[in-house]
Amino acid sequence: MVAVARGEAWQQVLTGDAGAWAGHAYTFLLLMPGQGVDDDDTRELSSILLHRDLRFGVQVVGAARKRDGEWSVYTSRLFSGDSRQSLELLDTWVPSTGFRQESNFFLSDRMNNLRGYTFSVAALPYSPFIIDAHTSLSGPGKYRGLEVFLLDVLAESMNFTYRFVAPDDHQWGRQDKNGVWTGMIGMVIHEEADWAVSDITFSPLREAFVDFCQPFVYDASELVTPRAKPLPRWFSPVRPFTWQVWLGLSVAVMVAAPFLCLVSRLSHTTVHPHPAVWFQKLNNAAMFVIEPVFQRGTKRGINIVPGRMFSGFWLLFTMILCISYSSSLTSFLITPAMQPPIQNLRQLVTSHIGWAKVFFGGVQNDLLEQTKDPVLIALREGVQWRDSLEDILQEVVKGRLATWDNSITTRLLIALKYSDSKGQPLVHLPGFELLQERIAWPMQKHASYKPRFDELISRVVEGGLVQKWLEDLIFEEQTLKRMEREEDTGEAEERGHESGEGQVVLTLEHFQGPFCVLLLGCLAGGIVLLLELLVNVILNSKRQQ
Numbered sequence: 001m002v003a004v005a006r007g008e009a010w011q012q013v014l015t016g017d018a019g020a021w022a023g024h025a026y027t028f029l030l031l032m033p034g035q036g037v038d039d040d041d042t043r044e045l046s047s048i049l050l051h052r053d054l055r056f057g058v059q060v061v062g063a064a065r066k067r068d069g070e071w072s073v074y075t076s077r078l079f080s081g082d083s084r085q086s087l088e089l090l091d092t093w094v095p096s097t098g099f100r101q102e103s104n105f106f107l108s109d110r111m112n113n114l115r116g117y118t119f120s121v122a123a124l125p126y127s128p129f130i131i132d133a134h135t136s137l138s139g140p141g142k143y144r145g146l147e148v149f150l151l152d153v154l155a156e157s158m159n160f161t162y163r164f165v166a167p168d169d170h171q172w173g174r175q176d177k178n179g180v181w182t183g184m185i186g187m188v189i190h191e192e193a194d195w196a197v198s199d200i201t202f203s204p205l206r207e208a209f210v211d212f213c214q215p216f217v218y219d220a221s222e223l224v225t226p227r228a229k230p231l232p233r234w235f236s237p238v239r240p241f242t243w244q245v246w247l248g249l250s251v252a253v254m255v256a257a258p259f260l261c262l263v264s265r266l267s268h269t270t271v272h273p274h275p276a277v278w279f280q281k282l283n284n285a286a287m288f289v290i291e292p293v294f295q296r297g298t299k300r301g302i303n304i305v306p307g308r309m310f311s312g313f314w315l316l317f318t319m320i321l322c323i324s325y326s327s328s329l330t331s332f333l334i335t336p337a338m339q340p341p342i343q344n345l346r347q348l349v350t351s352h353i354g355w356a357k358v359f360f361g362g363v364q365n366d367l368l369e370q371t372k373d374p375v376l377i378a379l380r381e382g383v384q385w386r387d388s389l390e391d392i393l394q395e396v397v398k399g400r401l402a403t404w405d406n407s408i409t410t411r412l413l414i415a416l417k418y419s420d421s422k423g424q425p426l427v428h429l430p431g432f433e434l435l436q437e438r439i440a441w442p443m444q445k446h447a448s449y450k451p452r453f454d455e456l457i458s459r460v461v462e463g464g465l466v467q468k469w470l471e472d473l474i475f476e477e478q479t480l481k482r483m484e485r486e487e488d489t490g491e492a493e494e495r496g497h498e499s500g501e502g503q504v505v506l507t508l509e510h511f512q513g514p515f516c517v518l519l520l521g522c523l524a525g526g527i528v529l530l531l532e533l534l535v536n537v538i539l540n541s542k543r544q545q
Contacts, residue, residue, distance in 0.1 A: 046087050049076040056446040061090065061105045070094050073105065078448050079117040079160070111452040114160040121151070122184035122196035123164045124172070128412055128473040129199040129439075139163040147197040147441075149469045150216060154456050158449070165193050171361030172200060173442075183361050185210060188442050195443040199406060201363045202438040210442040214454040216466050217439035221364060222407040223345070223432040224414075226353060226399040227425075228338035239337050240328030249321065253293065256314060257286035260307060267304040279307065292318035341428040348402050349378045356384040356392045356401045364404075367435060393418050397426045404434055412474055416481045 045064040054060050054076060061075045071093040077086050091099050123143060125132050131145040140152065142164050155161060165187065167173075173185025173196075181189050184196035189209050199219070202212050231239070238246065264279035279285050279302055288300060292315050302308055342348050348355065359365065368380040384401070386392050390413065395401040397418055411429070418426045443450055460466060 045072075045074060049074060049087055050085055056444075056448050059110070063093070073099075075105065077110075079111075079114050079119070081115040081117060084117075111449050112158060114158050114449075117160045119160060119162045119194040120165050120192070121162045122167065122187045122193035122198075123147075124166060124170060124184065124198045126198045127409060128470065128477065129409070130197060131473075146217070146466070146469050146473060147199075150457070150460060150466065151197065153460060153465075154453060157456055158452060169361070171359075172198070172363075173206070174361045174363075174366055175205065181209065185442055188444055191444060194447070195441045197441055199409065199439055200442055202440050203363050203366075205366070206363075206442060209445070211445055211447060211450055212440040212442055213450060214457040214461070215438040215440040216457050216461050217408070217470075219437045219439055220407045220433040221404050221435040221437065222410055223348075223402070223404045223430055223434065224393070224396055224410060225342040225348065225402040225428045225430060226396055227428045228341040229399060231337045231339055233333075236332045236337070237329065239332045240325050249293075252317070253286075253289055256289045256310075257282060260289060260302075260310060261285040263306045263310065264302070264304065267306060289314065293322070295322050341430065342402060343430040344432050345375050345379065345434070349375055353399070354384060354395075354401045355379055355382055356386050356395065356403050358387065358389050358392065358403075358405065359385040363437070364435065389413060390417065393427065406437065407433070408470070412477060415474070415478055421485070 045062045048054075049060060049062050056078075059075075061073060063071050063073045065071050073090045073093065075088050075090050077088045078084070080086060090105055093099050118139075123130050125143065127145065129145050129147045130143045131148075133144045134141050136142075139162055140155075151162065167183045167187055169182055171183030173181055173183035173187075175181050180186070184193065184198065184200065185206060187193040188196050195213070199217075201219075202215060206212070241249075260279055261282045261284075264277075264285070278300060279288065284300075288302075288311075302311055342351055342353060357364070357368075368376060368383065371377060371380070389403075389405055389410070392401060392403045393410075393413065396403060414425050414427060414429075415423070420426060441453075443453075
């Protein structure tokens with residue numbers, strides 16, 4: 001674009017809207033002289049090129065004529081050295097000879113070398129993206145982590161440095177009821193920071209106020225619930241079978257006894273000269289049927305062929321059931337059955353488990369506030385806002401709370417601090433994802449360095465460096481934590497091996513079920529005895545009358 005105007009007219013051209021000029025790749029400003037031209041035109045050109053409206057224009061060139069007829073060609077250099085916006089002389093044009101140096105006014109690689117300029121980067125610790133290292137520093141070295149690795153690659157390639165700044169409210173950024181943006185997003189919008197890092201999620205609402213760089217990580221918000229709780233051990237004698245099996249067995253016993261009794265009676269009247277008289281009584285047939293169920297042999301034998309056929313299949317049926325029950329009962333006595341854990345939000349809402357969330361002031365908070373889903377509305381009404389994910393996970397381990405957070409950060413924290421000695425998590429991860437998230441850096445609108453950032457970030461992502469950095473960070477953190485655990489638990493493990501760890505010694509706790517059955521038997525016998533005594537008292541009193 002070529003713009004021509006006199007010096008006094010430029011104040012009307014510059015409207016105060018940076019976006020009006022930021023979209024033009026090449027802009028040439030020609031300052032037409034008035035009467036009595038002197039070197040003041042150069043100074044006026046300087047004020048125009050350094051105007052705030054042009055602070056994001058990378059390829060802006062201006063020309064002004066001096067008294068001797070020569071034209072000076074200047075450009076504004078952005079983010080270079082110690083200056084955010086400075087003036088640089090490109091060439092001089094003489095009417096008789098033309099340009100002196102034949103310079104290239106519009107350089108495509110102007111953002112490739114920023115000559116050590118220091119950017120302000122908003123950041124908050126959030127592992128593994130931003131991890132505390134040396135908090136006394138303000139720039140490189142203050143943090144480490146995935147986004148610091150990426151930031152250092154860009155800084156080396158484009159020759160810039162940076163310093164970290166943090167929002168006073170320690171929030172990621174959201175728009176409040178008055179339309180004011182908070183947190184790191186607010187710092188970028190108000191030009192208190194050039195861009196922000198720390199696992200920041202792209203959203204259309206945010207994009208209306210900031211420009212996001214090329215996404216470099218795809219994450220998801222994952223549900224975390226308490227691990228399955230063991231059921232009471234006193235119920236273990238009935239757990240080897242489902243209630244349907246117990247019902248089927250009861251029906252089989254109730255049907256088998258009358259059937260055997262009926263077969264004996266019909267055989268007596270029709271075929272067999274030596275009937276099975278003992279089995280013709282229902283209580284005797286019931287006793288014969290029940291004894292194999294309790295793995296007891298019977299002394300009685302049935303001498304009729306139909307009865308023998310039936311009793312043979314009945315013994316086979318009860319043998320299969322008894323063997324299956326005995327083998328399962330041992331495992332249920334040693335390892336208690338578990339309650340089904342919470343798998344999704346609907347189950348969470350209807351459970352007795354509480355719900356807590358870290359208040360980041362970001363996309364996840366906006367999702368709860370703006371949702372119309374009845375399940376999320378119920379969660380929003382009962383949510384407990386906390387300051388730390390670690391505090392929430394401690395309550396999740398105790399079975400009191402559930403939460404959701406970014407999958408990468410949450411799984412790393414669980415692997416480091418909330419796993420047992422075998423590496424198994426102490427919480428339940430059902431794999432239920434609520435929100436797919438694109439992680440990218442929010443930058444000031446029309447930032448001139450964004451195209452170069454996007455190009456370099458794409459190369460890093462396509463080269464697999466981001467995934468490798470992430471895997472290395474997680475492995476490093478887990479290794480350090482494992483070494484700490486080994487130092488703390490080394491002696492305890494040695495004692496465990498010496499005492500024959502791995503052998504399960506059955507204790508009274510394992511036999512809660514059998515003792516419960518014995519107690520029920522005693523209670524039932526006592527109740528029947530009391531009933532018999534009561535009946536005898538009533539009968540004796542009637543006889544005496």
